[in-house]
Each structure stands twice: as C-alpha cells, then as structure tokens.
Amino acid sequence: MPIKNLHDLYHDQLQDLYSALGQSLGIVGDLSHAAQSPELAEALIAGQNGISRGLETLASLCAEHGIDPQGEHCKGMEGIVVEARKHALDADFADEDTQDAAIITQYQRMAHYAIAGYGCVRTFANRLGLDDQGARLQEELDQTWEGDKKMTALAEGGINAAAMGKVE
Template identity: 75%
Template sequence: MTIKNLQDLYQDELKDLHSALGQSLAVTVELREVATSSELADALIAGQNGISRGLETLAIICAENGIDPGGKHCKGMEGIVAEARKHALDADFADGDVRDAAIITQYQHMAHYAIAGYGCVRSFANRLGRDDQGARLQQELDHTWEGDQRMTRLAEGKINAAAMEPAE
C-alpha cells in the first residue's frame, strides 16, 4: 500500500498499533504467570484488561474508517516481545524478586511503545477532524500511561529494593 496522505498514514498506524497490542497482550499473560509479587500480578492483570480494552477500541475505530485491523504485523513490537521473553521469561533467575524487576522493565518497554502509538494516532485523528476517535484514543493513552506509572510505583516502592538482596 502506498501511503499518500494523513488518512492513509492514520489507517496504517491504527492497524500497526492493533497488531502491537495483540502481541503485547499474549506476553503480558505469560509475564503474569511467573510474577512472584501479588501486587505485580494484580498490576499485570489490570494491564491485560487495559490492553484488551484498547484492542476493542481500535477495532471499533478501524471499522468506523472502513478498514480491517488484521493483516498487519508490527515488527517493532515483535522485537520488544522477543526481548521480554529473553530477559524476563527465558532468563535464569536465582531470585523471584529479580525476575519481578525484569518483568516490570519489559512490561514498561511494551507500554512505552503503545504510549507512542496512541499519541500519534490520536493526533492524526484530531487533525483529520475525527475528534470523537481522538477522544477515545486519548482515553486509551491515559489508561496506558496510568498503568506505566503503576509499574513505576511498584518498582520504586518494593520490588527493586527486594531485588537488591542476594538470593540464598
């Protein structure tokens, strides 16, 4: 597809973000399954729910724009997900607290990609006069940002401190 104008770019980025969220949802489930902190597991469940809500919002917006969100594979998120698996799931950890710190790190990498994606498509929607879509995308951006901040609070509150203690 040749991208000729902002509308084409908007549609392409909506599909890319939809693919990215789908990939991040799958690995977020895996991260939750190995988290040792119950607070972190709860935050990851909230993250799963937020990602699912974002996927629904994007599917609706895609339908409103006459496009199918499928058929595109986000290579950027593919790499981030591969890193999450390598550094938080497949790595050998002597301590669950250290793994939890790695989980937060990898989750935040994925969240930051989504934050950038939501910000771009929201700006495109607003420029194209699709203020209702822009408002919905802003809500998803806000929710994603809140989830990222929750992870930061967990890391800075207990998890990073616990990860400093040597494993026995």
C-alpha cells in the same frame, strides 16, 4: 497500497498499533503468571485487561473507516515481545525479586511502545477533524500511562530494593 496522505497514514498506524497490542496481550498474561509479587501479578492482569479494551477500541475505529484492523504486522512489537520472553521469563534468575524487577522492565518497554503509538494516532485523528476518535484514543493513552505509573510505583515501592539482594 501507497500511503498518500495523513488519512492513509492514520489507517496504517491504527493497524500497526492493533498488531502491537495483539502481540503484547499474550506475553503480558505469561508475565502475570511468572510474577511472584501479588501486587505485580494484579497490575499485569489489569494491564492485560487494558490491552483487550484497547484492541476493542482500535477494531471499532478501523471498522468506522472500513479497514481490517489486522492489515499490518508490527515488527517493532514482535522484537519487544521476543526480548520480554528472553529477559523476563527464560532467563536464569537467582531470586524471585530480581525476576519481578525484570518483568516490570519488559512490561514498561511494551507500554512505552503503546504510549507512542496511541499518542501518534490520537494526534492524527485530531488533525483530521476526527475529534470523537481522538477522544477515544486519548482515553486509551491515559489508561496506558496509568498502568505505566503503577509499574513504576511497584518498582520504586520495594521490588527493586528487594532485587538488590546481598551485595558481596
């Protein structure tokens, strides 16, 4: 179906974001199992819970428009998930702290993709006069930003310093 207007684009992007979040859900669980820092593992589990809530919100919004949330496959997140697996799980790490730093890096890439998606669909909803939907999307955007800030705090609070190791 062609995208004829902002309303159609809004539907398309809700579906794309739903796909992106669905793809990120599993890898975030894998990252949480690989994390050595208890604080990082806890933050990743909280992130996974946030992604699940976001999926519920997006499914509800799609239902309000009579569209299938699974109507789109997000190739962008597909690539980010492949990279997360390659660079945070399958790489050969010399120490656990460096792997934790890599986990944060990959999580934040996924979070930033979601932040961009939420920001766009929120703006579309508001422009379309769907203020309630815009408010719900803003809540998801705010929660995603908070998760990103938590990861930055963990990185700056010691994980990156620990990953420096001994410089030879």
